[in-house]
Amino acid sequence: MLQQIKALAAQYKQDFIGIRQHLHANPELSYEEFETSAFIQTTLTNWGIPFKVLANTGVVGIIEGNNPISKVIALRADMDALPITEQNDVPYKSTKPGVMHACGHDVHTTCLLGAAKILNETKQHWSGTVKLIFQLGEEKNPGGASLMIKEGVLDNPAPSKIFALHVHPGMEVGTFSFRGGMVMASADEIYITIKAKGGHAAAPQFTADPILIASQLVVSLQQIVSRQNDPFNPTVLSITAFNAGNTTNVIPSEVKLMGTFRAMNEDWRFKAHDLIKQQAKALVESMGATIDITIDVGYPFVKNDVNLSAAAKVLAIDFAGADNVSETELRMGAEDFAYYSQLIPACFFRLGAGNKAKGITNSVHTPVFDVDENCIEQGMGMLAWLAVNN
Template sequence: MQHLIPRIQTLAAEAAAETIALREHLHANPELSFQEFNTVAYVTKQLQELGLQTQPIANTGVVALIEGRNPSVRTVALRADMDALPITEQNEVAYKSTNPGVMHACGHDVHTSSLLGTARILTQLRDEFEGTVKLMFQPGEELLPGGASLMIKEGVLENPKPASVLGQHVFPRLPAGKIGVRAGRYMASTDELYLTVRGKGGHGAMPEQNIDPVLVAAHIIVAAQQIVSRRANPKLPSVLSFGKVIAQGATNVIPNEVYMEGTFRTLNEEWRNEAHEHLRRLCEGLAESMGATCELEIRRGYPYLENEPELTSRVEQAAIQYLGAENVVELDQWMAAEDFAYFSQAASACFYRLGTAAADGSGRYTSSVHTPTFDIDTKALETGPGLMAWLTLRELAEQPA
């Protein structure tokens, strides 16, 4: 099997210009979550030109199968997300977004074009593997309830059922040509918090006649931090942040209510549920003790992402074979969230990071994801497709029938 590495690397290099062109088209034509109508039509066309049959899923998603010899023996699934973000791009490049206020600032154009590149390679290697490769192009990663959850509900992990699921995500802190992996718990769950504190407004100079919701909200913001610092196991990462506070008063006006939004993230589902109850009791109880009321809505988001240890070990070893040990790094836990977590909760899964910073060490392409200046070194579009093709072949060969 290892004798295929030079051939895959050659195919990836030969396809690099086409993969870059695919990415630039996608980058110039971004679409928001669950609005990827033109994107999925474009992806579907590319897949059909490779001779693959496609199946729509989750409204703006698409699935295709690449069948090798004995296709029913085993299946490996590969996932790429396709949606963009509501960000106005500031890069001055030929492929700059043509949709005002919408940008591929999280690299989903890279994920999609890379998987199309992988598909191009694997369709040329059908005689070299047994089993089936399931290509999953997913909508709506950036918006609850997450396209992954919808695809799973519609049966994407059945008929055929994959033995493992692989996904990748851009990483601007890692040079192109390198990848990062981490076994076990890697990314956090995410929940959205919406609080309304109601009191009794009035003149700021006569606080004794009012119930000040601003003061109550301030106490809640401070007191809620003890849920992380005193309730959570210190060995278990947890984050509680409030990023939006609206009190429509004035210098001398106490408002009737204060509205707040925040997020809670952790890496354990049992503690996640427990923390929700702690937060609810704290908010309501503290408000009541100060004469106010508090309504808390917790919108449950993505679960935490767990990379199955044995699969991740195989991915790491295969990546070392393909890239060299110096180009495979160990990742730290990351408190961001990703709806690939749904796949990791439902199947044996591995989600790794693809380096996208300048490979020459110049410091270019290091803008964080979700910023208006995010961009990549195109060397990543040779590394990504080839590596995923090799990981797929290794996984198909090593999975039991």
């Protein structure tokens, strides 16, 4: 079966590189993936794979092998893009200014489509059912995974386990990495508005100066991480936007801040929310201003099932060789795949997509991100291989 899967992945490689380039050139933002969804639906229809649509743009396909009720395995790919203007000079460059597949979701969708074609053509050789989850809105709260779960993506039939991959340009093409247990952090969004008396910049004594107050707050909040948190408990608090004023001689009356809080411990996560609110309110009000603070609770942490991930790593060694399989390090990035991992055994692994010799090393979420497209053959083959062996 392994050789058959690898042969089909190699045979269809160029076709799916073409699909990836089509998706890359036509990116869509979170919850707006209508053209992408239609493309997936048409493709599955052409292959005779039944599907249904959830949460407006999510697509869920079903492939039944022999004895379809014996087991159900889910494979998931996200399909939304980011609000970034692409700077790559490539034939498949984004045709939509300000929108770009800068996180590789075009590759993820392509790999799942490729796995679907392989599984559909080999279904007489494996047992069980494979559920194909093409998911909307991974990049933006509340997360498309949460919406699809609410609409029953994990029901009828209910998968016993779920797999997903994510491209990583820091790993060479042809490699994979796995990790059991905690692997990625929770992610919450912080929104703060500080209001105070503004006035002439030459007479600060008649103002409360919200810019100064906000500056103090940005520094002060870091003490929650450095002094309230156990240093062995991974945590990140970053203020990422500071917006105020529009001229040189006026102290404004309002400052807006935005930021993110990441953690790998749910008890500490919500304790920290309370500390952030209490400290911000006390500091700002003590300096003569008012504050409105909202913490938008986002994705929980991603926790890979230990046994499932260990077994997947062994299968990956069979597929790619021991030298090409490593352990994923802990990362403070977030993923709404976490919602699935909280409900059923899950394995979220990385697909090497970089190529130092070709200069393909730029990080995700940048305007120059790209992949070595040879990773598509590897990704589609690995997803199919994991599906038939679990």
